[in-house]
Amino acid sequence: MRQIIHLDMDAFYAAIEQRDHPEYKGQPVIVGGLPNSRGVVSTCSYEARVFGVHSAMPLREAARRCPHGIFLPVRMSRYQEVSAALMKILRDYTPLVEPLSCDEAFLDVTGSERLFGPAEKIARLIVERIEKELGLSASVGIAPNKFLAKVASDLQKPKGFVRVKAGEERSFLAPLPITKLWGVGPKTAARLKQMGLQTIGDLQKRSEEELRRKIGESGEQLHRLALGIDNRPVLPEEEVKSVGHEITLPADTDNRDYLEVVLLGLCEQVARRLRRQGLVGRVITLKIRDTDFQTITRRTTLYQPTAFEEVIYQTAHRLAEENQWGKKPVRLIGVTVSGLQQSDTGQAPLFIEQEQKDLRRLHQTLDRIKDRFGEKAIMRGRLLIKK
Numbered sequence: 001m002r003q004i005i006h007l008d009m010d011a012f013y014a015a016i017e018q019r020d021h022p023e024y025k026g027q028p029v030i031v032g033g034l035p036n037s038r039g040v041v042s043t044c045s046y047e048a049r050v051f052g053v054h055s056a057m058p059l060r061e062a063a064r065r066c067p068h069g070i071f072l073p074v075r076m077s078r079y080q081e082v083s084a085a086l087m088k089i090l091r092d093y094t095p096l097v098e099p100l101s102c103d104e105a106f107l108d109v110t111g112s113e114r115l116f117g118p119a120e121k122i123a124r125l126i127v128e129r130i131e132k133e134l135g136l137s138a139s140v141g142i143a144p145n146k147f148l149a150k151v152a153s154d155l156q157k158p159k160g161f162v163r164v165k166a167g168e169e170r171s172f173l174a175p176l177p178i179t180k181l182w183g184v185g186p187k188t189a190a191r192l193k194q195m196g197l198q199t200i201g202d203l204q205k206r207s208e209e210e211l212r213r214k215i216g217e218s219g220e221q222l223h224r225l226a227l228g229i230d231n232r233p234v235l236p237e238e239e240v241k242s243v244g245h246e247i248t249l250p251a252d253t254d255n256r257d258y259l260e261v262v263l264l265g266l267c268e269q270v271a272r273r274l275r276r277q278g279l280v281g282r283v284i285t286l287k288i289r290d291t292d293f294q295t296i297t298r299r300t301t302l303y304q305p306t307a308f309e310e311v312i313y314q315t316a317h318r319l320a321e322e323n324q325w326g327k328k329p330v331r332l333i334g335v336t337v338s339g340l341q342q343s344d345t346g347q348a349p350l351f352i353e354q355e356q357k358d359l360r361r362l363h364q365t366l367d368r369i370k371d372r373f374g375e376k377a378i379m380r381g382r383l384l385i386k387k
């Protein structure tokens with residue numbers, strides 16, 4: 001039986017600010033920028049969440065909900081330092097550490113139990129060290145697989161400590177809403193609701209055959225997840241840490257159409273480099289520098305790693321829109337994909353729908369043609385029209 005720990009830091013950026021500035025302890029800290037600036041909340045302390053503030057909310061809205069909040073700029077390099085220290089602690093207990101983002105990781109501690117004791121004890125040791133050495137708190141889930149561990153770590157945040165024992169998978173999941181299932185977005189959720197399904201328990205009672213019939217190929221995966229079955233291995237991070245590309249525009253511009261074309265082009269290049277190296281990535285980061293040299297970086301973590309420009313573009317574009325890009329003329333745009341892993345490890349991605357299979361075939365063909373005839377041989381209709 002495998003023993004997987006999922007660890008996620010509590011209110012990561014905000015907690016670091018509170019630690020670095022003890023006078024902010026117990027206060028509603030909102031990280032992202034000044035209350036009246038454009039842009040969105042990166043995260044906020046639990047004291048601020050009481051007022052309905054959350055990640056990705058426009059700062060102005062956060063200021064309306066929490067006027068007495070302490071608004072702070074993002075100090076990315078500081079958070080990255082702490083993140084590196086965190087991952088170093090985790091690697092003391094197993095080499096099998098798979099970071100999902102700067103503040104969360106999976107650990108496979110199956111082989112570590114002889115050295116350090118049972119998984120639960122290892123988790124306690126880690127949480128204690130994080131508190132002592134980093135002055136921060138974390139939530140953990142311990143379970144026989146990744147999916148259950150991730151759900152578990154989120155259940156009792158902050159300072160959560162939830163263990164799912166073998167044999168308890170189904171009863172643990174049954175009362176939870178179907179949106180907790182990995183990969184169930186708003187669309188699938190709506191379809192499942194139409195079928196009268198609210199909780200994972202409701203889903204457990206339906207047959208795999210029925211789910212497959214009603215929601216397609218991913219029905220099978222959903223059925224497995226609902227029963228708490230997930231065989232994906234914990235994959236330590238690849239040597240290549242990220243694949244990214246940025247471009248300084250020939251002239252600063254606020255032309256949205258033009259910016260979208262540039263962004264799409266960047267995503268295509270990044271996606272192609274990923275595919276060439278046999279990698280897929282889960283964390284998409286967008287960087288925008290405006291004409292006044294103000295730079296924002298925003299990132300988001302996908303449920304499922306990708307090497308498809310459609311997914312990368314969609315995500316980067318959403319981040320850009322959330323940050324009202326183009327309000328001031330843009331000088332530079334960058335896109336980076338990190339949280340990389342090998343795409344051919346035999347690990348079946350959670351939701352391979354026919355669509356994705358077709359896409360993959362299309363990309364392989366396009367890449368082959370580009371390799372033979374050069375970059376310009378095939379261009380997206382969009383790029384072609386705008387040029």
Ligand code: TTP
Nearest residue numbers: 008009010011012013014042043055056103157
């Ligand atoms: P999360 O783990 O999602 O959030 P959190 O650690 O702040 O709070 P929680 O206790 O709920 O885990 O993300 C980790 C960090 O990533 C977060 O501190 C800030 C950053 N982040 C963004 O910059 N933008 C976002 O939209 C999100 C969700 C996170």
Ligand code: MG
Nearest residue numbers: 008009010103
């Ligand atoms: Mg967190």
